Amino acid sequence: MAHLTFLGAAKTVTGSQYLVETDSARVMVDCGMFQGEKPLRQRNWADPEYDPARVEALVLTHTHLDHIGRVPRLVKQGFRGPIWCTPATRELAEILLLDAAHLQKEDAEYLNRKQLTSHEPALPLFDEADVQEALALFRTVPLGEERAVAKGVSFSFRDAGHLLGAASAEVTLRNGRTTRILFSGDVGRFGAVLTKDPELAANADYLVVESTYGNRAHPPVAVVDQLEGVLARTFARGGVLLIPAFAVGRAQQMIFLMDQLVNEGRMRPFPIHIDSPMAVDATRIYANHPEAHRVSLEGIGGRSLLYGKWVHLHRTRAESEALNAMKGPGVIISSSGMLTGGRILHHCRVRLPHAENTLLITGYQAAGTLGRALLDGARVVRIHKGEVAVLAEVRDLKGLSGHADGAEMLRWLSGVTAPPRMVFVTHGEEDAAQALGARITKERGFPTHVPDLGETAELL
Ligand SMILES: [Zn+2]
Numbered sequence: 001m002a003h004l005t006f007l008g009a010a011k012t013v014t015g016s017q018y019l020v021e022t023d024s025a026r027v028m029v030d031c032g033m034f035q036g037e038k039p040l041r042q043r044n045w046a047d048p049e050y051d052p053a054r055v056e057a058l059v060l061t062h063t064h065l066d067h068i069g070r071v072p073r074l075v076k077q078g079f080r081g082p083i084w085c086t087p088a089t090r091e092l093a094e095i096l097l098l099d100a101a102h103l104q105k106e107d108a109e110y111l112n113r114k115q116l117t118s119h120e121p122a123l124p125l126f127d128e129a130d131v132q133e134a135l136a137l138f139r140t141v142p143l144g145e146e147r148a149v150a151k152g153v154s155f156s157f158r159d160a161g162h163l164l165g166a167a168s169a170e171v172t173l174r175n176g177r178t179t180r181i182l183f184s185g186d187v188g189r190f191g192a193v194l195t196k197d198p199e200l201a202a203n204a205d206y207l208v209v210e211s212t213y214g215n216r217a218h219p220p221v222a223v224v225d226q227l228e229g230v231l232a233r234t235f236a237r238g239g240v241l242l243i244p245a246f247a248v249g250r251a252q253q254m255i256f257l258m259d260q261l262v263n264e265g266r267m268r269p270f271p272i273h274i275d276s277p278m279a280v281d282a283t284r285i286y287a288n289h290p291e292a293h294r295v296s297l298e299g300i301g302g303r304s305l306l307y308g309k310w311v312h313l314h315r316t317r318a319e320s321e322a323l324n325a326m327k328g329p330g331v332i333i334s335s336s337g338m339l340t341g342g343r344i345l346h347h348c349r350v351r352l353p354h355a356e357n358t359l360l361i362t363g364y365q366a367a368g369t370l371g372r373a374l375l376d377g378a379r380v381v382r383i384h385k386g387e388v389a390v391l392a393e394v395r396d397l398k399g400l401s402g403h404a405d406g407a408e409m410l411r412w413l414s415g416v417t418a419p420p421r422m423v424f425v426t427h428g429e430e431d432a433a434q435a436l437g438a439r440i441t442k443e444r445g446f447p448t449h450v451p452d453l454g455e456t457a458e459l460l
Pocket residue numbers: 062064162163186
């Protein structure tokens with residue numbers, strides 16, 4: 001008898017974590033952080049419902065924090081097995097987990113200084129030493145290669161698009177009979193910028209599918225045309241285009257799109273400044289994996305176009321401050337993507353009060369963030385305790401979502417030719433998950449179920 005327990009991302013989008021148990025083995029898929037409202041975030045601190053020391057292996061689908069953010073804590077709590085992921089995920093996980101440890105340390109220090117915490121003192125969920133201990137357990141496996149991970153349990157990865165290194169995990173249980181469970185991970189879009197199309201799903205006894213945009217349809221928009229319009233307008237005014245972008249994935253997509261505009265002769269070359277040490281590191285990792293992208297990133301002379309001669313990388317604070325004097329035309333890409341912190345705030349303070357500049361939002365902006373306020377048309381905002389007038393143009397670049405919509409999830413499922421016993425719909429708000437489940441049943445006739453957090457399903 002085998003069981004599957006939904007330890008996260010059940011009727012919510014974050015905290016992905018699934019436990020597969022047989023009579024002889026326990027294997028976990030993903031160990032992500034809960035993000036968003038406070039009650040969700042508090043779950044990151046809850047004691048586990050299982051014994052981490054008895055879990056024999058962990059399989060990670062990709063490197064976003066809602067899939068890997070509780071790994072250092074799991075190790076701290078006694079997990080000692082191998083942590084399996086793709087080679088690119090291993091490289092990206094190192095910079096993302098170290099950055100997360102750094103941010104948590106800063107947050108805890110801030111709360112303690114301001115005495116804003118009911119915990120005495122506020123603590124980070126994990127620190128740099130915890131991250132290093134976890135990284136020592138990482139083992140990489142390329143897409144498509146099967147690995148035995150525990151007695152009677154093996155798995156292999158399939159390309160999920162979505163992000164460099166992202167994969168779906170196909171877990172096989174051999175326990176007298178063979179049972180296959182396909183975990184979708186996060187499924188990317190078809191025809192996305194830079195990332196490949198996701199590999200279609202394969203037949204399995206059980207599927208666990210994400211539903212982030214399960215009840216939505218992404219409108220068809222040409223991202224590159226929108227970007228060209230914004231760049232042309234800004235440069236005609238002699239302005240600077242400021243792009244807040246997540247350092248891993250979004251920043252590289254933006255470089256790629258701008259290179260495309262120049263290469264196709266649609267725009268004259270212009271300087272692109274990447275002002276984020278993490279984005280600089282992530283860009284190096286992207287350049288090291290040319291095989292993983294939709295198009296070759298090799299430029300003239302074998303140099304990755306991500307390092308084109310117009311792309312300037314800045315690590316130090318002094319380099320960042322020097323950009324304040326820069327005149328347009330030019331582009332500054334910096335993080336964080338939702339303007340919740342980081343160097344982008346300094347650039348906003350300098351650039352937003354001037355009408356020739358443009359701020360280009362490139363991703364989802366959560367309620368309560370500065371990015372959301374600017375998108376909603378705020379004309380005065382507070383940055384670093386000072387008031388900043390917003391005279392710059394503020395735009396939203398649409399069509400860069402990293403997640404398949406409802407129709408694309410059905411397209412991904414078109415690879416399934418034999419009806420599974422059950423399709424579990426996870427990683428979405430409840431209405432998105434229910435809507436995708438109903439659609440899968442209607443269009444494919446497969447049984448679906450939206451599990452509760454902590455629910456255990458029996459696998460036949
Ligand atoms: Zn993701």
